[in-house]
Each structure stands twice: as C-alpha cells, then as structure tokens.
C-alpha cells in the first residue's frame with residue numbers, strides 16, 4: 556500500500572515538472588544506466604523542444620510499475636537492456652506498436668518485433684572471454700562445446716536470474732531443443748569454476764584472479780574495462796581475449812537494448828520521434844564509441860576497439876521468436892541447478 560502511494564506521488568511529481576520549452580514532453584522509463592543516454596536525451600530536447608522526463612530502475616521493476624499504474628501510467632516509452640523483457644512487456648499488454656517507416660528501414664527485422672511493438676537500438680554480443688596465457692583460442696569453439704569435460708572447473712558465468720543468460724538459454728533452446736539444451740545446461744553447471752555470483756565484469760575479474768579460465772560475458776564490458784579510469788581494471792582487460800562462438804554454425808548470440816511505446820502513452824508522436832532519434836547516426840555512433848555496444852544500424856562505422864575485436868557472424872534467428880522459449884529456459888535453469 557505504501558508502495559502504491561509512493562508511486563502515485565512519483566507520478567504526480569513527474570507530470571508537474573514536465574513542461575518543456577515547447578510544452579511538449581516524453582516520459583521515459585529506462586532500465587539502462589549510461590551517461591550517453593542522458594546526453595542524447597538532452598540533445599533531443601535541444602533539437603525538438605520536447606522535454607525528456609527520465610525514470611530509471613531495473614527492467615522488472617519498470618514492468619511491474621507500468622502494470623500497477625495501468626491507464627494512469629505517465630510512461631510513454633520503456634527502454635530495457637534485453638529483448639526478453641520487451642517480449643514479456645508486450646505479452647502483458649503493456650506496449651503498443653510504433654508507427655515509423657524509418658525505424659523499419661534502419662533496424663534489421665531480426666532485431667525488432669514482428670508487429671512493431673518494440674525495436675532494438677543497440678546490439679550486445681554474448682561471447683566467450685578467455686585468459687590469453689592459460690587458454691589457446693583455438694581450443695574454443697561454440698557455446699555447445701563449453702559442455703566438454705576439458706573445461707571442468709574453468710567456466711565463469713553469472714546467475715540464471717540475469718536476463719542476458721535467460722535470453723541466451725532461450726536461443727540455445729531454439730537451436731537445440733529441450734533435451735539437448737537441458738543436457739548442455741547440466742554439463743555447463745558441472746564445468747563451472749564457482750557458484751554464479753557477481754555481474755559480467757566480475758566474471759572477467761575472476762579470470763584475472765585465477766578463479767577460472769573462461770567466462771560468458773557481453774563484449775561491451777570488456778570495452779568498459781579496457782577504458783576504465785581504474786588501472787587494475789585495465790590490467791584485468793589486458794589479460795583476456797574475446798572469442799565469438801558458433802562461427803561455423805548459427806553464429807554468436809546477439810541480444811539488444813531496445814525500446815517500446817507504452818500502451819497508455821499520452822505523448823505517442825513524441826515517443827515515436829525519440830525512438831527515431833536513437834537510431835540516427837549521431838546516437839548510434841555514440842553508443843558504440845562510449846558504451847562499446849554494437850550499433851543496430853548496419854551502416855554505422857565501428858570505433859577502433861570494436862574493429863580490433865573483429866567482425867563476426869551473428870545468430871539471426873529473429874529475437875521476437877525467443878519469447879516462446881523464455882519460460883522453458885527458466886525450467887532448465889531450475890532442473891540443472893544453475894543458480
């Protein structure tokens with residue numbers, strides 16, 4: 556009850572302070588936590604006169620909040636760091652389709668919903684990171700090969716509560732089916748260097764600390780470590796290499812950070828405009844240069860670090876198709892004891 560009152564007060568505060576120079580506004584619920592995003596929202600306001608009111612929380616909290624607020628919700632856009640949460644939000648009736656030819660022209664169809672309820676605006680490759688001295692990259696191959704006993708006690712990966720791992724498991728399920736994906740999960744858990752703990756960055760640090768030799772992580776975390784203001788983090792990054800799995804098969808699993816328009820959006824036009832803005836060259840380049848994410852627009856030039864990692868074959872199974880596997884992915888995590 557106290558939570559509900561808190562939400563109502565927050566909603567009133569949001570609306571009361573929300574008139575931009577033009578009186579236009581757009582209310583954004585975001586599960587991302589990057590300076591780039593706030594800088595871009597400020598640029599958007601400068602260009603259009605539309606004020607951006609930002610509320611940040613994790614994706615699950617934002618989805619719960621949208622659901623509780625219902626028709627009273629001030630939210631126009633929801634931004635998440637994972638396709639799975641947008642699929643879920645759509646299933647819960649919390650989104651409505653965008654209307655923009657431009658979005659469809661820029662974003663490859665496998666990185667957006669088949670009925671326009673959401674679109675990716677950056678891509679994140681979930682790769683295998685390895686210790687350069689303890690592992691020869693020629694020993695690495697696919698996600699499937701992580702089940703090999705040679706990795707016993709050497710694999711680091713975060714908890715199955717993490718959305719990146721849930722969407723990855725959904726992609727494994729889509730590729731292998733339930734039985735093989737379950738077997739894979741069993742063997743992967745058996746090969747773990749420790750019980751899952753920490754975030755992606757912590758897995759890389761655990762490689763450097765000698766806890767394990769390889770880790771499943773998103774590439775941009777390596778970019779953040781390479782460019783860290785902390786010398787120890789740069790030292791961690793210097794010890795590891797990046798392997799893109801499944802290059803001889805379906806390709807590396809690529810998730811998105813994406814956005815959808817809230818079902819009860821009051822500023823629908825402005826919401827559309829902000830999505831388009833996030834897909835323009837300026838924003839796409841900034842996501843790559845500062846966050847080391849991959850631009851979803853295939854025509855954007857990559858910064859040097861991303862080029863150093865190299866081009867790779869990505870799994871192009873449309874992400875919206877992973878929705879049908881997300882529940883089963885959770886069942887597998889439970890079955891195999893991936894904490």
Ligand code: FE
Pocket residue numbers: 636773
């Ligand atoms: Fe992340």
